[in-house]
Structures are given as C-alpha cells and as structure tokens.
C-alpha cells in the first residue's frame with residue numbers, strides 16, 4: 001500500500017493508474033476505521049481495479065460546539081487495517097494540504113440537506129460536500145463508496161453528483177452492526193460500558209418501527225409514536241429527531257412504504273449517535 005499526503009502526489013498516483021487503464025474506487029473516510037469502513041473497501045474492490053482510501057477529519061463539517069477536537073484518530077492502526085484489507089493507496093492529507101490559507105470556497109447543498117441532520121447540524125452538509133467535491137475533483141473516481149449509516153449524506157452526495165454531472169458511480173453499502181444491533185461508528189469509542197448498553201436503544205427503536213410495519217401499520221405518525229414510547233424506556237437517551245422519509249430526497253412522508261427510510265439521532269451522555277433502516281428490511 002502506498003501512502004500519499006500531498007495533492008501533487010495524489011494526482012501523480014491517479015495519473016499513473018489511469019495510464020495503466022485501471023478503474024479507480026474511492027472510499028472517503030475520517031479514519032478510526034472499523035468493519036463498516038472496511039466493508040466499503042470490499043465494495044470498492046469488487047467494483048474497481050484499484051482502491052484509494054482517504055482519511056481526513058474534515059474540520060469544516062463540524063459545528064463550533066461539536067466533537068472535532070476529540071474525534072478519535074489513530075493513523076498507525078488505520079494504516080495497518082487498510083493495508084491488511086488490500087487498500088492500494090492511502091491518502092491522509094494534513095489540514096493545510098486540503099485547505100491552504102486563503103481557501104474559502106464552499107459547496108452549498110440544496111433542499112435534501114435542509115431537514116434532519118442538516119437542521120440539527122447547520123453547515124455540516126456544506127462541509128461534507130466541499131471535501132467530497134474536492135476528492136472527486138482530484139481523483140475522478142469511477143466509483144465512490146459510502147455507508148448507509150449516514151443515509152442523508154448519501155442522498156445529498158448523490159444530488160451533488162447529479163447536479164454537477166459527475167460520471168461517478170455511487171455505491172451505498174449496508175450498515176455493519178454489532179451482534180446486539182448497535183451500528184458501528186467511530187463515535188462508539190466515546191461510550192462507557194453503561195452508555196454502550198443504552199446505545200442499543202437506537203436500533204431497538206428502529207426494530208419497533210419495522211415490527212409495526214410488519215403488522216400492517218402504515219401511518220408515519222403512529223410509527224414515530226411507537227418508537228418514542230420505546231425510547232422513553234431509556235431515560236438516558238435523549239432523542240433529537242425521528243425521521244420517516246422517502247429515500248429520494250429525504251422528504252417526510254405521511255404514509256409509509258417498504259422503502260421508507262426511518263432515521264433517528266439521539267444523545268447518549270455527551271455522545272451523539274445516528275442510525276437508520278429501510279422500513280421493510282428492519283435492522284439487518
């Protein structure tokens with residue numbers, strides 16, 4: 001595995017792979033890799049000839065009171081995991097390489113970013129799209145892989161790819177979970193053992209939604225009420241939002257279908273967690 005940290009080196013690597021006729025798969029991450037990220041690497045490997053993994057804790061997608069400073073980082077461990085999983089190139093730039101002094105241009109997301117995560121984290125999706133656009137521009141990947149755990153992010157990125165006519169195939173990879181249902185996330189590292197137990201409330205609430213769907217409930221309001229009742233049995237879990245939304249643009253729905261996205265964000269102690277399912281599939 002080759003390691004790249006500057007933009008000229010990244011461009012040089014991309015140019016060589018293109019000259020060799022390779023399809024390039026890009027896996028953008030913020031590091032502190034877990035099986036969810038490595039499933040993205042596997043998907044990129046299936047769809048491309050060479051896999052480029054980027055690791056960059058993107059400061060502009062964090063709000064002023066968010067966890068940028070304490071976001072977990074461990075490049076030596078990530079390097080080892082990436083190499084073991086067959087990544088061809090690791091791009092881990094510094095902040096100065098990505099945003100040199102004087103850099104100020106930002107991508108403005110549209111309506112699909114207005115609700116849910118977008119409302120809870122103002123500026124977040126603008127920061128995500130700016131860094132993803134920069135990576136897409138530098139790498140021009142044939143395929144880029146994103147995790148479904150950040151479902152609204154996948155919707156907002158897809159919209160950008162469409163709007164800017166990028167010939168990039170997007171692969172959205174199912175969420176990887178712990179045996180008790182907790183979605184893998186780098187932020188799970190913040191949870192102490194008690195909080196780790198409470199955090200299962202998120203996937204539990206999603207499973208409640210799926211159970212209601214299975215017995216014929218079709219009202220979004222009724223399903224949300226059932227999830228909130230379930231979550232009330234976990235007083236340590238503070239719900240931020242519950243979304244029942246259509247998958248195209250994450251617009252809210254009144255009547256649910258099998259394809260409806262059910263998403264939620266909640267705080268467990270100081271840790272903010274998100275999770276979602278496709279209603280007809282449940283927690284898988």
Ligand code: PAF
Nearest residue numbers: 028029030058128131150
């Ligand atoms: O999903 C993430 O880890 C980040 O939002 C991403 C896509 C790498 C952009 O910083």
